[in-house]
């Protein structure tokens with residue numbers, strides 16, 4: 526309890542306040558995709574709901590939960606290579622205790638995707654014997670790794686059961702919103718099994734700022750939607766509360782120094798000079814530098 530009070534005091538010292546309000550990022554393609562996903566879900570034999578292993582609750586699309594929970598479903602906690610393994614194992618136990626089939630994955634690792642395919646095969650065991658065609662849908666919020674997962678599934682499946690169709694690749698990218706249409710990939714014949722890649726969809730309005738900040742930090746929401754400076758401050762407050770060895774006062778001091786350095790640079794060379802300069806290895810200082818660079822260019 527005393528530890529928590531100390532952590533709260535430290536956060537207070539940093540003067541971080543997420544602020545209230547909702548986070549709205551619901552471009553036209555997302556509204557259309559949400560409707561199309563609901564339609565196709567009716568036909569799906571299995572749904573792989575991809576969530577981010579670092580934020581498995583905040584990365585759930587709450588609007589889709591009622592329909593997803595009525596389907597044969599696997600929860601795939603993606604980007605496990607970026608998550609804290611101890612905390613992630615606690616999440617896996619939590620979902621298991623809620624009777625949900627849950628697995629953590631790294632979409633770029635064959636062994637990890639093979640485990641997921643094994644679980645999918647188990648869940649589809651009876652349907653594989655009965656149905657001539659099966660449909661697996663991959664859904665989730667933007668940038669969570671759906672297309673990367675589809676490409677790995679496609680590659681692995683094709684090495685096991687070569688399909689005559691030309692191999693298509695889903696487009697993978699570091700920013701949210703790359704996939705804008707539903708696309709199907711055939712991964713087996715007899716029965717024919719298709720995997721559907723879907724655009725990442727969020728709820729039209731994320732009800733609290735902290736969820737929005739978590740989604741922005743993990744890449745599901747564009748930084749500009751919640752504000753770069755707010756994201757940087759939120760990250761720093763988390764690092765501080767988790768006792769990551771950072772010293773806020775030293776950072777503030779460094780910020781003042783950088784301000785002075787920027788002011789002393791001439792307008793044209795400020796961005797390049799700062800980018801070239803070797804700053805302290807700390808990511809947090811890097812965040813501060815980025816924020817100052819963007820300010821100097823406003």
Ligand SMILES: Nc1nc2c(ncn2[C@@H]2O[C@H](COP(=O)(O)OP(=O)(O)OP(=O)(O)O)[C@@H](O)[C@H]2O)c(=O)[nH]1
Pocket residue numbers: 603604605606607630631632633665666667668669670671672673674696697698699700701702703704705723724725726
């Ligand atoms: N470290 C790591 N990176 C991953 C993993 N899966 C995907 N990525 C990366 O995350 C980014 C987003 O991956 P995508 O497959 O494009 O994500 P998406 O869910 O299809 O994104 P949308 O098109 O926005 O719906 C890419 O830079 C991928 O390389 C993973 O398991 N671990």
